[in-house]
Amino acid sequence: MTKTIDPIAIPQPELHAYLLSAVAPRPICFASTIDKEGNVNLSPFSFFNVFSSNPPIMIFSPARSGRDNSLKHTHINVKEVPEVVINIVNYPIVEQMSLSSTAYDKGVNEFVKAGLTQVASEKVKPPRVGEAPVAFECSVTEVIELADTPGSGNLILAKVELIHINEKYLTDDKLDTTKLDLVGRMGGSWYTRSSGDSLFEIPKPIRTKGIGVDALPENIRNSSVLTGNNLGRLGNVEELPTLTEIEKVADHEDIKDLTKKSELHKIAKEVLEAGHTKQALSILMHAEKFN
Numbered sequence: 221m222t223k224t225i226d227p228i229a230i231p232q233p234e235l236h237a238y239l240l241s242a243v244a245p246r247p248i249c250f251a252s253t254i255d256k257e258g259n260v261n262l263s264p265f266s267f268f269n270v271f272s273s274n275p276p277i278m279i280f281s282p283a284r285s286g287r288d289n290s291l292k293h294t295h296i297n298v299k300e301v302p303e304v305v306i307n308i309v310n311y312p313i314v315e316q317m318s319l320s321s322t323a324y325d326k327g328v329n330e331f332v333k334a335g336l337t338q339v340a341s342e343k344v345k346p347p348r349v350g351e352a353p354v355a356f357e358c359s360v361t362e363v364i365e366l367a368d369t370p371g372s373g374n375l376i377l378a379k380v381e382l383i384h385i386n387e388k389y390l391t392d393d394k395l396d397t398t399k400l401d402l403v404g405r406m407g408g409s410w411y412t413r414s415s416g417d418s419l420f421e422i423p424k425p426i427r428t429k430g431i432g433v434d435a436l437p438e439n440i441r442n443s444s445v446l447t448g449n450n451l452g453r454l455g456n457v458e459e460l461p462t463l464t465e466i467e468k469v470a471d472h473e474d475i476k477d478l479t480k481k482s483e484l485h486k487i488a489k490e491v492l493e494a495g496h497t498k499q500a501l502s503i504l505m506h507a508e509k510f511n
């Protein structure tokens with residue numbers, strides 16, 4: 221059964237909840253801005269991403285309040301002083317980031333309320349968060365206001381002018397995903413953490429051209445043992461195994477006495493999930509001979 225929703229037929233807060241629970245996890249832009257009097261503001265926004273590396277452009281969206289249609293201080297500030305520091309949020313600062321989202325009065329400095337360190341920027345006026353693993357000093361190139369109704373977004377286009385990286389998150393001069401422990405915003409009050417078992421790798425099909433799931437033999441595509449993820453990985457091979465490769469695998473002591481297709485598929489799945497794609501595919505092709 222599928223529930224189908226027309227976005228204009230439901231109240232805005234309900235729509236907001238569906239959108240934010242489904243489009244997740246979202247990275248968090250911890251934005252530092254100043255107003256024309258020089259008052260500092262720091263607030264998190266998860267309507268955020270990087271959209272280009274040449275030029276380096278990030279976009280985030282402080283929306284109009286769904287309750288009273290008011291504008292976020294961050295939105296007002298970047299129109300007064302078109303600069304922002306986008307600080308990246310990781311697990312060690314997630315609670316302080318959340319605290320800074322409190323609706324304090326205009327002019328209140330959330331660095332102070334959240335107990336975070338203000339470090340002077342080099343190219344822009346707003347300071348950066350000393351505790352952030354990475355901070356991007358940006359100029360604001362454009363503000364796109366989508367509508368003037370409650371909940372409507374305001375896209376802030378920010379061009380990266382300078383990048384600060386805490387060196388403890390580098391390995392061989394590259395940002396190390398296993399050290400960063402980044403957090404993402406989910407629906408409601410849920411967050412996700414990018415560490416330990418939640419991290420996994422998939423070989424990038426950049427320089428390779430996989431044969432595709434459609435090119436796998438039918439018995440493999442229709443296997444009751446293999447999952448969609450298994451098929452996706454198998455479809456990433458550039459060619460089917462040769463007869464010699466299949467015969468070699470068939471000779472292996474764990475395989476040679478097996479004569480049931482489902483048993484062979486189970487072994488192939490284990491071999492595949494251990495990272496040996498071509499070998500797994502050879503076992504699956506060998507299994508074609510049996511019922």
Ligand SMILES: Cc1cc2nc3c(=O)[nH]c(=O)nc-3n(C[C@H](O)[C@H](O)[C@H](O)COP(=O)(O)O)c2cc1C
Pocket residue numbers: 248261262263264265266267268281282283284291292293294295317318320321322323324405
């Ligand atoms: C993790 C997180 C993500 C948020 N993302 C957004 C967002 O994308 N857009 C938005 O308008 N408010 C977002 N909020 C709420 C704002 O941070 C909150 O309204 C804040 O008070 C705005 O501050 P300002 O008025 O000082 O700019 C988010 C809050 C949290 C905790």
